Amino acid sequence: MVRNVKRTSALTLSTLLSLGVLAPAVSADTTDPNQQDQGAKVEILSAEKIVSKDELIERFREFFPDRFDFVTEKDFHLSPGHRYPDQEQTRYSLDFHTTVEGQSVYGGMTFVGEDLEIERFHSEPLNEAAALFPAEVSKEEARELATSFIEEKLDVEGYELDPEEMLYPSMNNDTLTEPIRYSFSYVKTKDDVPVTNKRIRVEVLGNGEIVQFQVPREVEEKPSFPDVSKALSESEITEKIKESLALDLRYNVFTDYEAGETTTKLVYQSTKGYRGLDAISGEWEGSDEDAVKDEIEYISDEALEPVSSDFTEEEARKRAKELVAVDSDEISLAINSYDQRKNEFGKDVISIHYMYEFKNGGSGTTLEFDADTGAVLQYHDMKRDVLERTGQKEETEKELSKEEAVDKAVEYLKEYSPSYLDDYALPMDEISYQKDRNVYHITFPRVVNGLLVDGDQISVSVYGDGGLQGLNIRGVQVDEWPSKEDVISKEEALETYKENLNVDLRYVLDQESEGAEYDLLYFPEYTEKKAAFMNAKTGKWEQRFGNEGADVTVSHPTAEQELNFLIQNGILKVEDAEAFDADQAVTKGQALEVIMKSLTRFYQGHIPEDREMPQAFENITPDHPLYQVVERAVQLGVIDGEKETFDVDGALTREQLAVWYVRALGLDKAAAFSDIYELDFKDVSDIDEEHVGHVALADALEILPATDEQFNPDDDVTYAELAVSNIRLAHEAYDKEFRYRY
Numbered sequence: 001m002v003r004n005v006k007r008t009s010a011l012t013l014s015t016l017l018s019l020g021v022l023a024p025a026v027s028a029d030t031t032d033p034n035q036q037d038q039g040a041k042v043e044i045l046s047a048e049k050i051v052s053k054d055e056l057i058e059r060f061r062e063f064f065p066d067r068f069d070f071v072t073e074k075d076f077h078l079s080p081g082h083r084y085p086d087q088e089q090t091r092y093s094l095d096f097h098t099t100v101e102g103q104s105v106y107g108g109m110t111f112v113g114e115d116l117e118i119e120r121f122h123s124e125p126l127n128e129a130a131a132l133f134p135a136e137v138s139k140e141e142a143r144e145l146a147t148s149f150i151e152e153k154l155d156v157e158g159y160e161l162d163p164e165e166m167l168y169p170s171m172n173n174d175t176l177t178e179p180i181r182y183s184f185s186y187v188k189t190k191d192d193v194p195v196t197n198k199r200i201r202v203e204v205l206g207n208g209e210i211v212q213f214q215v216p217r218e219v220e221e222k223p224s225f226p227d228v229s230k231a232l233s234e235s236e237i238t239e240k241i242k243e244s245l246a247l248d249l250r251y252n253v254f255t256d257y258e259a260g261e262t263t264t265k266l267v268y269q270s271t272k273g274y275r276g277l278d279a280i281s282g283e284w285e286g287s288d289e290d291a292v293k294d295e296i297e298y299i300s301d302e303a304l305e306p307v308s309s310d311f312t313e314e315e316a317r318k319r320a321k322e323l324v325a326v327d328s329d330e331i332s333l334a335i336n337s338y339d340q341r342k343n344e345f346g347k348d349v350i351s352i353h354y355m356y357e358f359k360n361g362g363s364g365t366t367l368e369f370d371a372d373t374g375a376v377l378q379y380h381d382m383k384r385d386v387l388e389r390t391g392q393k394e395e396t397e398k399e400l401s402k403e404e405a406v407d408k409a410v411e412y413l414k415e416y417s418p419s420y421l422d423d424y425a426l427p428m429d430e431i432s433y434q435k436d437r438n439v440y441h442i443t444f445p446r447v448v449n450g451l452l453v454d455g456d457q458i459s460v461s462v463y464g465d466g467g468l469q470g471l472n473i474r475g476v477q478v479d480e481w482p483s484k485e486d487v488i489s490k491e492e493a494l495e496t497y498k499e500n501l502n503v504d505l506r507y508v509l510d511q512e513s514e515g516a517e518y519d520l521l522y523f524p525e526y527t528e529k530k531a532a533f534m535n536a537k538t539g540k541w542e543q544r545f546g547n548e549g550a551d552v553t554v555s556h557p558t559a560e561q562e563l564n565f566l567i568q569n570g571i572l573k574v575e576d577a578e579a580f581d582a583d584q585a586v587t588k589g590q591a592l593e594v595i596m597k598s599l600t601r602f603y604q605g606h607i608p609e610d611r612e613m614p615q616a617f618e619n620i621t622p623d624h625p626l627y628q629v630v631e632r633a634v635q636l637g638v639i640d641g642e643k644e645t646f647d648v649d650g651a652l653t654r655e656q657l658a659v660w661y662v663r664a665l666g667l668d669k670a671a672a673f674s675d676i677y678e679l680d681f682k683d684v685s686d687i688d689e690e691h692v693g694h695v696a697l698a699d700a701l702e703i704l705p706a707t708d709e710q711f712n713p714d715d716d717v718t719y720a721e722l723a724v725s726n727i728r729l730a731h732e733a734y735d736k737e738f739r740y741r742y
Contacts, residue, residue, distance in 0.1 A: 051116070053078040056094040059116050060109055063153065068123075070105075071096045089113040089217075100126055112217045118154075122212045125205060131179030132734060133565055133727060135206025142182040142204040149210050150186060150200060156215065159186040159200055173570055176598040176730030180206030188216075191228045195507040195518070223516035225507060231279035234503050237522045240282045242498050245524075246271045247490055249536055251448055253455030253476050255344070261623075262345065266482050266536035268493040269454070275430075276521030279505060285521055296447055297426045299410060304418035307374030313338055313350070315374065320352040320367050323376070323416075326383045330390050331358045340371055345477045349377060356386045363389075370475075375417035379471045384463075398438055398464035402431040405440035409460035412468050413444075417458075420473055423447065424458050435511055438464040448481050487536040496539060500526045556582040559720035562727050571597045572723070582723075585716035589648030591657065592639065593629045594722060598730050599664060600636075602628055616641035620648070638663045655713035657722070658698035659691055661729050665736065671697055681706055687713045703728045 057076055060068075079093040095108035107123025130136050137145070143161070150159060162185045174181075181203055188198035203212035232240075252267045275285040308315060317335060326333060337353040348371035355364035363386055368378035387393055400408060406427060413421055424444045432441040440462045446453040456476040461469035502525045507518045526534075527541045535542050552567050554560065554577050563582055566572035572594055574580045586594075596602075616634045620627055626648060634641035638660050662671050671693030679687070679696055687695050695711055698704040704725045706712075 051081065051092055051111075053094070056092060056109075056111060056116070059111065059118070060094060063109075063118060063121075068096070068107075070100055071098055091119065092116070117217050118215065119217050120214050125179075125207070125209050125211060127207055127209075128179045128205075129734065131181075131206035131209070132731060133176060133180060133206070134561065135180045137204070137206060137208045139182050142206075142208070143184055145208055145210070146182075146184045146202040146204050147186075149202060149213075154200065154213070154215055156188075156200065158189050159198075160189055160194075161185075162187040162194070162199070173597050173602055175601060176571075176727065177734045181211075182206070190225055190507060193228055193505050193507055193520070197509050223518060225518045226280060226520040228279075228505075228520060231505065231520055232282050232522075234505075234522075237277060237279070237282060237503050238501055240277065241501060241503070241524050244272065244284070245494065245497060245501075247494050247497065249451060249484065249487065249490065251451050251453040251481060252533060253453060253478070255455075255476075262476055262478065264453075264478050264481055265533075266451075266484060266487055267454075268488075268490065268497075268534045268536050270497065270524070270526075276506075276508070276519075276523040279520040279522050285519060296428070296450070296452070298422060298447065299413065299424050299426055299444060300418075300421040303422045304414065306372075306419040307416070309373075311350070311369065311371060311374035313340075316350045316352060316369050319369070319374070320354065323379065324354055324367060324383070326356060326386065328387065328390070328392060330392070331356050331386055333357075336364065343368075343377075345475060347475055347477060348372060356382060358386065358390050370417075370419075373419040375419055375473070376471055377417070377473045377475065379416075379468070381467070381469045384467075400440070400462070400464055400466055402433065402440065405431060405462045405464075406442055408462050408466050409440075409442045409444075412460060412462075412471065413458065416471065417473060420458065420475065425452070428452065433464075433511070437469075439469050440464065446476075448478075449484060451484065482537075488539045493534060493536065493539060496534065497526050502526075552577045554580050554582060556720050559723045562723040563720065566594065566598075566723055566726070572719070580719075582720040583718050585651045586719050586722050587649050588646070588652045588656075589626050589630075591652045591717060591722055592633055592648075592660070593626060594726055595638070595660060595664060595729070596629045596633055598726055599733060600632060602632075617644065617646040619645045636664070637666075637668060651716045653713060654704065654711065654715050654717055654721075655687060655691055655695060657717050657725070658704050658713075659694045661703050661725070662694040662697050664729065665701075665733060667697055668694075679711075681709055681711045683710050683712065687711065701728075701732055703732055 053076065054073075056078065057073060060076075075096045075098040077095050077097070079095070081090040081092050089112055092111045093108060094111070095106070097104070097106040099105070103126060105124060105126060107121070109118060110120040111117065112119045125131070147161065150156065182205075184202050184204070186200040186202070188195045188200075198216045200216070201212075201214045202210060205211050247268045248271045250267055250269050251264050252269075253262060253264050255262045272284055277284055307319075317338065320335065321333065324333060334355045334357055335352060336355055338350070339353075340348065340350050343349045350369040350371045352367045352369070353364065354367065355362050363382055365380055365382055366378065367376070369375065370377055384393070410426075423446055425447050426444065427442055428445060429443070433439070434441065442460045442462065444458040444460070446456040446458075453476075456474050458474075459470070459472045461471075463469050503522045504525055505520070505522055508521050510517045510519050526532075532541045532543055534540070552574050553564050554567065554574065556563055559582060563572065567574050572590075614631070615621060616631060620630045624630075630639070630646055630648075633639045639646070659671075662668060671691075674689060674692040677693050677696040679692065679699075681687075684692075691713075695713065699706050699711065
């Protein structure tokens with residue numbers, strides 16, 4: 001029922017439904033509740049114990065004795081046991097799915113080994129509404145809950161909260177119709193030194209429920225650690241770093257995925273240190289003077305002939321079949337589709353979508369060519385994985401040295417992507433080897449104006465036996481590279497690096513060791529900001545990425561909490577907190593961005609042309625920062641797309657905001673019956689007759705209510721008013737189960 005219909009004629013929900021104007025809820029189940037178990041018992045090997053579904057359910061109930069009483073035996077589903085490569089222990093997955101009071105509830109737990117240690121858990125709660133903003137528990141309270149949970153339930157020792165862990169930014173915004181989630185990371189310590197690959201992650205909802213955790217269970221042979229008492233002191237290591245510290249002037253490519261822009265900056269970067277220093281010897285980890293080059297050497301000194309000067313669809317299909325062909329009677333190759341488009345850097349590319357089909361399923365991916373030259377831009381080998389899945393895996397030995405792997409990678413580049421090679425250099429740093437996959441990962445940096453370019457490289461992965469595992473070329477297109485003439489001196493930059501130097505001691509797993517051997521390493525840190533860089537023009541540290549609003553807070557007498565929540569979640573953009581005036585009028589473009597990001601998800605990345613929306617307004621082109629927001633709003637009916645332009649910089653009135661809110665809830669048709677609404681506002685005559693229904697519903701739902709019997713339809717909406725009313729809108733959308741599939 002529409003709640004609290006004051007100053008409005010009594011319209012019941014059934015009345016609106018009879019008019020056929022109320023939008024239905026949009027939802028989708030992710031699990032089929034009627035699916036059958038894949039056998040009540042899972043047998044792995046005769047030498048191992050047989051694990052039954054009942055045994056795992058009992059283990060689950062022991063861990064959560066009361067919380068999931070509503071989940072019955074038939075709601076649980078057991079998946080076959082599985083193992084990861086190079087690990088002996090078997091994992092078992094127990095999932096559940098049920099419906100409670102019309103709400104779909106699901107989750108699962110993973111168990112490891114014969115003792116059935118719990119490794120992972122996830123669930124969706126019954127009471128999500130209590131976790132919406134404003135949350136029942138603060139982040140600090142959630143942290144206390146997570147810490148107590150680890151101490152009391154997970155049977156682990158030596159883990160400490162890691163407040164400094166760098167979390168990479170999400171490529172999607174979180175909507176306000178989703179529960180607040182707090183994530184915490186705990187790192188294992190040995191002798192008070194963090195063991196970097198041993199982390200517990202816990203997620204707590206805004207209502208205080210633990211809804212997800214992951215515990216690193218020991219699957220290695222007994223690990224070996226260097227004696228920390230033999231480590232050099234921080235002061236000794238600091239002096240060693242200062243003695244050997246060297247900087248390199250480079251270009252760095254930055255891509256703003258939301259705005260769809262790529263920019264470059266000149267930066268000063270340390271030539272050493274990303275792998276750390278051995279804490280006992282004081283030497284740079286894995287240092288090999290022969291492997292690290294000081295002089296730039298191009299892959300090719302001259303431009304090579306392209307694969308093709310007239311690359312056609314037919315030729316692309318032919319080359320794709322040759323590259324991805326698999327020699328097996330049990331696997332068939334299908335080229336599913338072909339398309340030509342522009343990639344995120346504006347380059348014309350040809351994509352071939354293909355699939356390997358076999359008896360029990362299939363796997364597919366995409367191969368990408370440069371449409372102008374026929375060069376391979378993206379390739380990932382799936383053949384070996386598919387052969388393994390069909391029981392045809394061939395054991396291979398490491399045959400190539402690092403130097404031979406580089407030579408092999410160059411051979412592949414000259415065969416598949418020759419026209420790019422005169423812009424890229426041979427590897428300047430050491431080659432990474434992934435032991436568990438038997439793969440060398442090799443990076444060829446781009447060179448512009450005699451400087452290396454970070455963020456634009458050719459990546460080639462070569463199997464230890466010489467096969468091609470992957471190839472990727474970014475090929476960033478930059479119209480103008482910054483001049484390297486007006487930068488601060490290298491000496492000045494080096495002095496700043498040294499003044500800010502700190503070190504961090506950690507245990508790091510040696511990826512190339514035969515067993516579970518750890519190195520004790522010092523890592524240099526030059527700034528408190530994670531993933532920061534030194535701008536060579538200014539000599540200042542700048543953030544590479546992250547939530548721009550994470551450190552921004554504003555004050556306001558009535559909307560402070562709402563404003564800061566929107567800012568810190570990246571929904572409302574505020575660059576200068578001191579200059580920000582929350583009582584200032586918000587523009588239509590800014591307001592629309594807040595509304596749409598509160599209700600729908602936006603992917604911050606390149607949108608392929610075949611997924612781009614049509615252009616509704618002449619002034620909102622695909623390169624406009626609000627293009628996705630505006631087009632999404634038009635597509636969902638929040639704004640009209642009938643006019644030639646959209647006034648993004650114009651002020652937004654309360655009447656216009658009421659219209660947007662009602663449309664966002666799918667009630668536009670209900671609002672259209674304006675003659676059935678009776679308003680007793682003192683300023684009712686100031687409301688456009690066409691929008692009487694919108695204003696009535698916005699007031700009745702208490703999303704944008706009147707005050708002192710006046711709606712003030714022509715008043716400009718302020719940031720503060722938008723923040724408070726937008727939260728109410730999100731709650732109403734949640735209550736009505738009105739979800740957008742974005």
